[in-house]
Amino acid sequence: MLYKILDKNHHKEFLSNLVANVKMVGPKKKDDSCHDFTSIKDVDEIDTAYQKTTIPPAKKILFPSTENLVRFRLGETIESEGLLESSETVLFGINAWDIAGMNFLDRFFSTDFADENYIAKRKALTVIGIDTEPTETNFAHYMDSEYVIEGFDLYFTDLGDRFFVRIATAKGNALLDRFAHIKDIEENDLKDFNKYMNVYRKKFKLEINMKNFLDNFENIYDKKGVWEELAEKCYSCGSCNLVCPTCFCFNVKDDINLDLKTGQKMREWDSCMIPEYGLVAGEHNFRPSKENRLKQRYRCKLITYKEKYGKNSCVGCGRCIEACLAKINIAEDINAIKKEVNV
Amino acid sequence: MGKPKVGIFGITGCGGCQLEILNLEDQLLDLINAVDIVHFTEAITEFSDDYEVALIEGSITTEHDVERIEKIGSIAKIVVAVGSCAVNGGLNCLKNLYGTEKANALVYGDKKEWIDTIDVKPVDAYIQVDHYVRGCPPNRLEIVDVVRSLLVGRNPEIPNYPVCIECKRNGNTCVYELGKTCLGPISRAGCNSRCPNSVSGCEACRGVIDDPNVNAQKDLLAEHGLSVKDIMEQFNLYNACKGKTIEQT
Ligand code: SF4
Ligand code: SF4
Ligand code: SF4
Ligand code: SF4
Ligand code: SF4
Secondary structure, eight states: OOOEEHHHHGGGHHHHHHHHHHHHEEEEEESSSOEEEEEEESGGGGOOOOOOBSSSSHHHSSSSSSEEEEEEEOSSEEEEEEEEOOOOOEEEEEOOHHHHHHHHHHHHHHSSSSHHHHHHHHTEEEEEOOOOOOTOOOGGGTTSSSOOSSSEEEEEEEEEEEEEEEOSHHHHHHHHHHOOOEEEEOOOHHHHHHHHHHEEEEOOOOOOOOHHHHHHHHHHTTTTTTHHOOOOOOOOOHHHHHTTTTTOOOOEEEEEOOOOEEEEEEEOOOOOTTGGGGGGGGGSSSSHHHHHHHHHHHHHHIIIIHHHHSSSSSOOOHHHHOOTTOOHHHHHHHHHHHHHOOO | OOOOOOEEEEESSHHHHHHHHTTGGGHHHHHHHHHHHEETTTOOOOOOSOOSSSESSEEEHHHHHHHHHHHHHOOSEEEEESSHHHHGGGGGGGHHHHHHHHHHHHHGGGGGGGGOEEEEEEEGGOOOOOOEEEEEOOHHHHHHHHHHHHHHOOOOOOOOHHHHHHHHHOOOOOGGGGOOOOOTTTTBOSSSHHHHHOOOOOOTTTTTTTSSSHHHHHHHHHHTTTOHHHHHHHHHHTOTTTOGGGOOO
């Protein structure tokens, strides 16, 4: 990792150069409640003082909600053609936990089975991170995701009059060379950076007890009543999955056009919280109830990938908490499971 | 095999569903190439009693409607109910809630004897329906999907998950966050979350999913300031037929 300094008075110039020269996606105010990452045409559209984005920026670009995978033509033989869409893009303004979420998806979509559609888009993406204020539902610090050391090309930390720039890749370095007036760091820059991080970490107020959750999850896995109570209000609406930066499940569909000759295979975001997810041949459903499904979601988010990759897939962004109209709250439930065992 | 002959019929409805078919624009020619449309109440003057597939808009609200629907049922091999009125009675069922006699008197006054109005029922109260295209108006792409599924011999996929899924795929801000209410969590998707896409709450015009959490939805609406009466009005707007409301599903 290389460290440099970008003075504040050169910051806008850097962004303007980016907007003028590359395809850029960044945070823009959407309405009274949310920001959204969209294509930036004018540097003044960028609003880095955001807190909430409904859909995680990296997921939106790399694993879009609907995507055509294959085009086919039926005839004597079936002709088919894989569709790979990607274009060089700079993602500016993503925060640490969303980078951590992307790092999970990177790993997921390239291990066991290499997902070419995802990988092509990822290769074409340059990532510039920044810190944002955590919402009240954020617990990224408990998921080691309030600070990241990989996944980005550049990371800008706001030290008041200047940015502390972490450069992680040659691609990031080249971008700075081309578009920014940077200077070398001095000793006090590093000190200020560490001081800043201490203050920043204190902004994450939500407390959760992961250790107790992990120690006790299996014990209460089949305990009657516990999950029924936690899931009572669940609509099985899937919002918690779709807004999650690390939910990767999708459903594949064949669409035939009205000419009955041509068509496409497409995928769309799926959710393990809806009953159809567990529906298999013979109308058998291996997760028929909402309590089964909530339990499975928590296992997937907090345990499965801890065992598999050494790090759980939840990055603590809090989106599922905010999206849930039934007020089902993963942070509270992690703590509740500890209490269950205590009684 | 020749092209299947298709009849498109309007019973009692606003004509909006048939209009959706006409609005297919770039797919309309493909549709006409794929099937032989022999009858189309809203679009062609010729009549035909020779068809295999019937697409039916509207609900059954008069004795005359009953005769028509029974005749269609006796001819068509495959019946598709198109739109809320045909699928579950739709808005028309508000008449049943109000009281058919009372409604007749209110609308037609001293001429009410001229009118043969009866309790509103959906198409499947009279004849067997093979496929349902929900919505008021229905999603025209879904009408196309049903037709091409029939042509290739597979079951059309009609979602049984809530509108919230489509709403999130579309990246919308939930309208609850903007101070509005929405029946999305219990309503059946398939419309591509049409109403929330334009920042309005869903009114369940496609009916509800198989296992809706009605109690949670009631609590949620109450928390957002709706009275019991308001809540029932929302629930009943499109879903008061089949002798049961969202309440009783
Ligand atoms: S937990 Fe909440 S967001 Fe998730 S499916 Fe249930 S109601 Fe929907
Ligand atoms: S499970 Fe919830 S808190 Fe964790 S990463 Fe997903 S959306 Fe964020
Ligand atoms: S199984 Fe559920 S929780 Fe896990 S990635 Fe898929 S949708 Fe998300
Ligand atoms: S706006 Fe309606 S459909 Fe969309 S997420 Fe909110 S409740 Fe669900
Ligand atoms: S959002 Fe709801 S009311 Fe609107 S079209 Fe869809 S199902 Fe009907």
